[in-house]
Amino acid sequence: MTSALNPKYSFDSFVVGAANRLAVTAGRTVAENPGSAYNPLFIYSGSGLGKTHLLMAVGHAAKKGAPALNIEYLTLDEYVEAFHAAIAAGQGDAFRRRFQNVDVLLVDDVQFLTNRKEMQSELLRLTEALQVGGHQMVLTSDRPPPDIADLDERLISRLSGGLVVDIGAPDYETRVAILRRKAEERGAKFEPGVLETVADAESGNVRELMGALNRLVAFQAVNDRSINAATAKQLLGIGAEAAPGDGGKGAAREGAAPAPRSGDEFGDFLADVTVTVGKAVEAWRARVGEAVLRWEGEGYRTRRLEALLERDTPAAVDEVITAFTQDVERLKELEAEVAELDPQAAGQSVFRDPERLGEAEEVAAKVRDGAAPPPGPSAAFPLGAYAVGPSNEVAVSAARAVLKQPGKKYNPLVLVGKSGLGKTHLLNAIGLELARGKRAVVACLSTQAFVDELIAAIDGDRVDWWRARYRRATALLLDDIHLIAGKERTQEELFNLFNLLQDKERQLVFTAPAQPHTLPGLEERIASRLAGGLVAELKEPDREVKRAVLERMLGQHGASPDPALVDYLADRPADSVRGLVGELQRVVGAAAAQDGPLTAGLAREVLEGQAPRDSRRSAGFRTSGIVVSSLGGIKSREKMVWDWSDVADRVIEEFR
Amino acid sequence: MSLVNFTTREITCKIVYYGPGRSGKTTNLHYIYGRVPDSRRGRMVSLATQTDRTLFFDFLPIDLGQISGFSTRFQLYTVPGQVYYNATRRLVLQGADGVVFVGDSQARQLDENLESLQNLQSNLLEHGVDIRTIPLVLQYNKQDLPRELILSPADLDDALNFRSLPSFSADALHGKGVFETLKGISELVLKKLAAGTAA
Numbered sequence: 001m002t003s004a005l006n007p008k009y010s011f012d013s014f015v016v017g018a019a020n021r022l023a024v025t026a027g028r029t030v031a032e033n034p035g036s037a038y039n040p041l042f043i044y045s046g047s048g049l050g051k052t053h054l055l056m057a058v059g060h061a062a063k064k065g066a067p068a069l070n071i072e073y074l075t076l077d078e079y080v081e082a083f084h085a086a087i088a089a090g091q092g093d094a095f096r097r098r099f100q101n102v103d104v105l106l107v108d109d110v111q112f113l114t115n116r117k118e119m120q121s122e123l124l125r126l127t128e129a130l131q132v133g134g135h136q137m138v139l140t141s142d143r144p145p146p147d148i149a150d151l152d153e154r155l156i157s158r159l160s161g162g163l164v165v166d167i168g169a170p171d172y173e174t175r176v177a178i179l180r181r182k183a184e185e186r187g188a189k190f191e192p193g194v195l196e197t198v199a200d201a202e203s204g205n206v207r208e209l210m211g212a213l214n215r216l217v218a219f220q221a222v223n224d225r226s227i228n229a230a231t232a233k234q235l236l237g238i239g240a241e242a243a244p245g246d247g248g249k250g251a252a253r254e255g256a257a258p259a260p261r262s263g264d265e266f267g268d269f270l271a272d273v274t275v276t277v278g279k280a281v282e283a284w285r286a287r288v289g290e291a292v293l294r295w296e297g298e299g300y301r302t303r304r305l306e307a308l309l310e311r312d313t314p315a316a317v318d319e320v321i322t323a324f325t326q327d328v329e330r331l332k333e334l335e336a337e338v339a340e341l342d343p344q345a346a347g348q349s350v351f352r353d354p355e356r357l358g359e360a361e362e363v364a365a366k367v368r369d370g371a372a373p374p375p376g377p378s379a380a381f382p383l384g385a386y387a388v389g390p391s392n393e394v395a396v397s398a399a400r401a402v403l404k405q406p407g408k409k410y411n412p413l414v415l416v417g418k419s420g421l422g423k424t425h426l427l428n429a430i431g432l433e434l435a436r437g438k439r440a441v442v443a444c445l446s447t448q449a450f451v452d453e454l455i456a457a458i459d460g461d462r463v464d465w466w467r468a469r470y471r472r473a474t475a476l477l478l479d480d481i482h483l484i485a486g487k488e489r490t491q492e493e494l495f496n497l498f499n500l501l502q503d504k505e506r507q508l509v510f511t512a513p514a515q516p517h518t519l520p521g522l523e524e525r526i527a528s529r530l531a532g533g534l535v536a537e538l539k540e541p542d543r544e545v546k547r548a549v550l551e552r553m554l555g556q557h558g559a560s561p562d563p564a565l566v567d568y569l570a571d572r573p574a575d576s577v578r579g580l581v582g583e584l585q586r587v588v589g590a591a592a593a594q595d596g597p598l599t600a601g602l603a604r605e606v607l608e609g610q611a612p613r614d615s616r617r618s619a620g621f622r623t624s625g626i627v628v629s630s631l632g633g634i635k636s637r638e639k640m641v642w643d644w645s646d647v648a649d650r651v652i653e654e655f656r
Numbered sequence: 657m658s659l660v661n662f663t664t665r666e667i668t669c670k671i672v673y674y675g676p677g678r679s680g681k682t683t684n685l686h687y688i689y690g691r692v693p694d695s696r697r698g699r700m701v702s703l704a705t706q707t708d709r710t711l712f713f714d715f716l717p718i719d720l721g722q723i724s725g726f727s728t729r730f731q732l733y734t735v736p737g738q739v740y741y742n743a744t745r746r747l748v749l750q751g752a753d754g755v756v757f758v759g760d761s762q763a764r765q766l767d768e769n770l771e772s773l774q775n776l777q778s779n780l781l782e783h784g785v786d787i788r789t790i791p792l793v794l795q796y797n798k799q800d801l802p803r804e805l806i807l808s809p810a811d812l813d814d815a816l817n818f819r820s821l822p823s824f825s826a827d828a829l830h831g832k833g834v835f836e837t838l839k840g841i842s843e844l845v846l847k848k849l850a851a852g853t854a855a
Contacts, residue, residue: 273723
């Protein structure tokens with residue numbers, strides 16, 4: 001269906017003269033950068049001036065530059081035929097797809113679109129698809145697009161949108177050059193002046209020129225003798241009377257000018273001027289046109305550039321294009337930023353109009369202000385205040401590794417341990433350290449708050465905003481992840497957020513009371529993701545940790561710690577740091593009530609208690625709400641109340 | 657005068673041949689006239705004295721046809737070289753897009769060349785044009801005269817061309833260098849289009 005490119009038709013064999021220089025330059029440019037320079041390139045000229053040659057030369061050169069390119073050459077008639085065959089076979093879509101995947105499409109003789117409405121719309125669709133895909137189109141015709149009869153306006157504007165160049169009739173010098181090259185190709189030799197005579201015939205068409213040359217070659221071959229200029233003239237029917245203008249001019253030339261110069265100085269001059277004007281005038285228009293096409297294609301308004309085309313003088317074209325491009329780039333930045341903060345706001349048209357950059361900046365600023373950062377870590381839990389001992393060594397060293405390479409080493413990090421062992425403290429401490437980083441947005445909150453926020457967002461119909469808020473986070477730290485159990489929507493959102501943040505190598509840290517897989521109500525996909533990083537366990541505080549905590553606490557109370565007191569408290573069994581702190585607070589409270597010093601004796605008295613407490617101790621077992629420590633001391637009042645499991649127990653207590 | 661008119665898609669270049677009396681300005685135009693096909697040229701208007709000296713100015717319009725979709729026209733003018741026609745020279749210079757300074761290569765004419773060049777500068781200034789910004793080329797005419805009478809192009813460059821402008825040696829009577837000069841000035845003038853500062 002598609003014609004092969006004729007290897008004879010290359011740029012090398014194309015004789016360049018003033019009349020076709022612009023077209024050849026454009027063709028070469030297109031072949032070097034298919035799809036980016038002039039798209040589509042539309043070449044028109046009268047018959048026999050080299051359209052097809054040039055078209056195929058573009059194909060050859062493009063193939064040479066990038067052998068992987070898919071290049072198709074065909075005439076419009078072939079295209080029409082192929083289309084009809086495809087439609088008849090019910091393969092219309094396949095046909096379209098095939099041509100939309102062509103990198104360089106060369107279509108010859110487009111003028112035959114006249115009176116073919118369905119082909120016009122088909123070509124329009126194809127042109128659009130190719131342009132959008134950045135594929136090159138080169139078309140030829142015997143007249144410019146607006147002159148093709150009955151052509152759809154839209155197609156005219158599409159076809160004229162790239163570069164429209166014409167190939168003029170070759171001038172005398174070019175004609176001689178063409179004849180010499182063709183004679184050489186045919187291995188024919190002529191006497192001096194013969195080819196010049198042929199060229200002088202002023203045939204405006206290379207094909208006719210070839211015809212004339214062929215006749216001479218044939219005559220020479222048949223008669224086996226070389227012909228001279230006069231014979232050639234006779235043979236070709238160029239008499240003095242046949243071309244009076246020529247003869248006259250020649251005579252005048254000889255008579256008036258003993259000039260050492262070549263024949264057509266004016267022609268040379270014209271050629272030069274053509275090239276210069278082409279460079280100067282059309283180049284900037286083409287640049288502007290390209291810019292308009294490009295940005296329009298990306299959906300931006302291009303009023304400023306279009307205004308440029310209406311101007312009389314092309315003042316500072318490049319500056320305007322550069323400034324425009326910068327504005328568009330800025331719009332892109334703003335839109336990307338806004339999209340992350342508030343996806344709904346990003347769709348606004350101000351981000352597509354460089355003339356409204358100011359407004360776009362304002363919108364972005366508003367969105368920036370509106371998007372409150374997600375809740376951050378609490379400053380009450382600095383890492384420096386975290387007591388380290390063998391019981392939590394693993395977790396703390398994991399935390400340090402995370403701080404060293406956030407998002408890269410242990411992601412996620414899950415801190416597991418019973419209540420009161422300092423998970424929340426460590427979590428917030430990690431958050432605080434991460435927040436020190438430049439541009440860090442650390443989301444650190446309890447899972448309950450996370451769930452509540454989502455519910456509020458759903459209620460306020462701003463889930464997008466809520467999502468965007470967390471998607472910005474450079475680290476997400478959730479306390480008590482087991483509280484997500486049964487919250488299906490939150491698990492869904494967390495799952496997505498988790499994947500997104502992990503993909504971007506942003507740190508995730510969670511705390512949980514037990515190993516992820518043992519947590520009830522947690523979806524398998526979440527549990528497995530949690531287990532996929534590092535699960536670090538915090539154990540019951542060891543003596544070292546307890547001592548560190550006690551010393552720090554006592555230091556805070558302003559008291560110089562009594563070593564015996566610290567030893568006593570540290571030696572008492574405590575299953576959590578929080579329990580230990582509770583005991584200490586009770587001792588401190590008692591000391592304050594008595595206005596006495598903090599001593600080990602007082603502590604023993606307070607914590608181990610005397611008779612009244614003993615008598616209650618046995619009763620304690622009856623009320624399930626009271627938890628009695630193994631050594632008889634009640635751990636803490638708050639804890640006791642906290643542990644009441646239901647109303648019935650409380651009623652019994654009240655009653656008692 | 658607008659060099660490029662995008663609304664009517666026209667390019668018009670006004671080029672003035674300037675120089676001392678008898679340096680060959682009109683000869684340049686005559687040669688060009690003889691080389692341009694009838695269909696491309698307008699009537700050459702020449703107001704000359706009986707001794708063939710340019711009295712007012714010569715005017716040769718050339719139509720270069722459609723170039724890149726622009727109908728392109730060159731208008732070539734000469735000024736009278738004689739010192740006392742300065743008002744005319746100034747008038748002709750008005751709105752010029754480019755100037756060809758036709759110098760006389762004869763050694764004894766060097767002072768006239770310099771004087772004319774200074775005159776060009778002051779006349780341009782009267783129109784508010786800086787000689788350093790307007791497209792300008794130099795032509796050293798009459799290089800066909802015997803060596804002992806003339807200065808070489810290199811010497812003339814030293815004496816006149818202190819801004820390293822394009823310069824062409826010529827024999828306008830026989831056409832040598834005439835079109836080269838015209839090409840040179842055209843290129844400068846048209847390049848100004850690209851710079852976007854049409855005169």
